Amino acid sequence: MKKLLFTPGPLTTSRTVKEAMLEDVGSRDYVFVNAVKEIRSELLSLGHVSREKGYETVLVQGSGTFGIESVISSAIGKNDVLLVLANGAYGERIVKMAIIHQLQHQVLRFPEAETVTAAATEEYLKSHPEITHVACIHSETTTGVFNPVGAIGDTCKKYNKIFIVDAMSSFGGVEMDIEALKIDYLVSSSNKCIEGVPGFAFAICKRSELEKCKGQARSLSLDLYDQWAGLEANGQFRFTPPTLSILAFRQAMKELAAEGGIPAREKRYKTNKLTLDTGMAELGFKQYLQPEIQGHIITSFLYPESPKFNFERFYQKLNDRGLIIYPGKLGKTDAFRIGNIGQIFPDDVKRLIQAIKEVLAEEGIDM
Ligand SMILES: *Cc1c(COP(=O)(O)O)cnc(C)c1O
Numbered sequence: 556m557k558k559l560l561f562t563p564g565p566l567t568t569s570r571t572v573k574e575a576m577l578e579d580v581g582s583r584d585y586v587f588v589n590a591v592k593e594i595r596s597e598l599l600s601l602g603h604v605s606r607e608k609g610y611e612t613v614l615v616q617g618s619g620t621f622g623i624e625s626v627i628s629s630a631i632g633k634n635d636v637l638l639v640l641a642n643g644a645y646g647e648r649i650v651k652m653a654i655i656h657q658l659q660h661q662v663l664r665f666p667e668a669e670t671v672t673a674a675a676t677e678e679y680l681k682s683h684p685e686i687t688h689v690a691c692i693h694s695e696t697t698t699g700v701f702n703p704v705g706a707i708g709d710t711c712k713k714y715n716k717i718f719i720v721d722a723m724s725s726f727g728g729v730e731m732d733i734e735a736l737k738i739d740y741l742v743s744s745s746n747k748c749i750e751g752v753p754g755f756a757f758a759i760c761k762r763s764e765l766e767k768c769k770g771q772a773r774s775l776s777l778d779l780y781d782q783w784a785g786l787e788a789n790g791q792f793r794f795t796p797p798t799l800s801i802l803a804f805r806q807a808m809k810e811l812a813a814e815g816g817i818p819a820r821e822k823r824y825k826t827n828k829l830t831l832d833t834g835m836a837e838l839g840f841k842q843y844l845q846p847e848i849q850g851h852i853i854t855s856f857l858y859p860e861s862p863k864f865n866f867e868r869f870y871q872k873l874n875d876r877g878l879i880i881y882p883g884k885l886g887k888t889d890a891f892r893i894g895n896i897g898q899i900f901p902d903d904v905k906r907l908i909q910a911i912k913e914v915l916a917e918e919g920i921d922m
Contacts, residue, residue: 622756754800
């Protein structure tokens with residue numbers, strides 16, 4: 556049975572993206588090397604930047620976390636101090652990296668149900684001049700909240716800080732001008748809104764910052780500078796590359812362009828989100844976040860109050876129908892999540908709503 560993934564990644568991909576992986580390719584093959592080159596340059600365009608403007612793309616094998624860890628463990632020098640703005644599990648993941656790599660760091664925490672704010676960041680930076688870098692999550696997938704990266708970027712530059720953004724679950728599904736947002740490092744991965752398959756992460760970096768990473772890495776495989784130097788020298792990865800994932804991603808980028816680029820994709824995701832919101836509200840589900848701060852990538856729904864509700868059974872029954880939702884990840888509140896990204900269209904969302912309605916009836920749950 557064809558499964559539809561209403562998750563934050565891996566996502567549902569098109570048949571043609573999967574078919575792009577049907578050929579073996581060597582890591583020195585010009586087909587592969589060209590694909591890497593095209594991808595690196597096309598990613599800059601998607602972020603409205605270019606090499607001429609002083610930006611570079613570095614591809615890093617592994618999942619999205621590997622890309623973030625590569626940036627965090629390469630960009631923060633011995634005498635630097637990282638400030639992590641955290642309002643969910645992915646912000647906390649960066650804190651964990653800072654601890655493991657023994658980086659000087661501080662954490663400014665915000666409640667999960669609220670956004671990170673530029674005002675609180677500014678207050679903090681004013682009284683902590685030792686901070687050199689600020690890291691923030693754009694779409695905090697824990698809840699689905701969108702953090703105001705534009706305002707935070709302005710604050711960072713006002714105080715002359717280097718700005719690192721985890722835009723994992725939003726890049727490709729939200730128009731972002733990396734230069735206008737004043738982002739020095741933006742990280743995302745192959746299996747989120749560009750709708751490729753898992754295999755690598757990418758960092759879009761300001762070249763002048765990337766150059767400072769030389770010799771600073773805490774690990775060989777996640778050395779961002781060396782990875783960049785390798786790609787520049789011969790277009791190749793330093794170690795075994797995710798060849799098939801690269802081919803799938805290049806196809807996914809063509810399909811993104813054919814759809815009408817990021818604006819068209821953003822519109823489709825927003826239509827999915829509206830369809831989801833309307834349908835779930837009709838069934839009686841309540842959302843965890845206030846609508847003003849909720850992004851269009853993923854939504855957290857509170858468990859129904861009925862004592863008959865059992866998430867495992869609910870999940871399994873939807874799974875049996877080929878519809879995959881996602882468990883919650885909140886600190887205290889019981890919730891589950893439904894994503895709107897990937898090869899998912901409004902009719903698919905309607906199918907999911909109908910299936911949820913059937914499962915609630917089968918389970919005898921009154922909303
Ligand atoms: C998906 C995601 C990541 C990376 O997760 P991986 O499982 O390592 O791919 C990081 N940050 C955010 C906000 C994400 O949504």
